[in-house]
Amino acid sequence: xxxxxxxxxxxxxxxxxxxxxxxxxxxxxxxxxxxxxxxxxxxxxxxxxxxxxxxxxxxxxxxxxxxxxxxxxxxxxxxxxx
Numbered sequence: 610x611x612x613x614x615x616x617x618x619x620x621x622x623x624x625x626x627x628x629x630x631x632x633x634x635x636x637x638x639x640x641x642x643x644x645x646x647x648x649x650x651x652x653x654x655x656x657x658x659x660x661x662x663x664x665x666x667x668x669x670x671x672x673x674x675x676x677x678x679x680x681x682x683x684x685x686x687x688x689x690x691x
Contacts (some may be wrong), residue, residue, distance in 0.1 A: 621669065622646035625676030633684045644680040652679020 625648050626641030635644070652675040656663070663671050 617669070618646070621672050621676055622649060624673045625649060625652075625680050628673070628677035629680035629684060632681055633688075635684060644683055645676050648678070648680025648683050649676035650679065651683050652676050655679060655682065 619642065622643075622645030623638065623641045624645065626635075626643070626645030629644055629648060630636055630641060635641075649672070655661075655678070656675050663674060665671050665674065
C-alpha cells in the first residue's frame with residue numbers, strides 16, 4: 610500500500626466519521642477517524658451482506674457514504690452496549 614492510498618483511506622475515514630457525528634453526535638478529529646475507518650469495515654459488510662450496490666457517480670463518494678452508514682451503526686451499537 611502506497612502513501613497515496615493511506616492518505617485517501619484516512620480522508621475517507623475522517624469524512625465518514627464527521628458525517629456520522631452529524632446524525633448521532635460526537636466530535637474530534639481522532640474520533641472521526643476511528644469511527645469512520647471502523648465504519649468503513651462495518652458498512653462494507655452490511656452493504657455486501659444485504660446486496661446493496663450504490664452508485665452516486667464517484668467511487669470516493671460511494672465509499673464515504675458506505676463508511677458513514679457503518680460509522681452510524683458502530684456508534685449506535687456502542688451506545689447500546691454502554
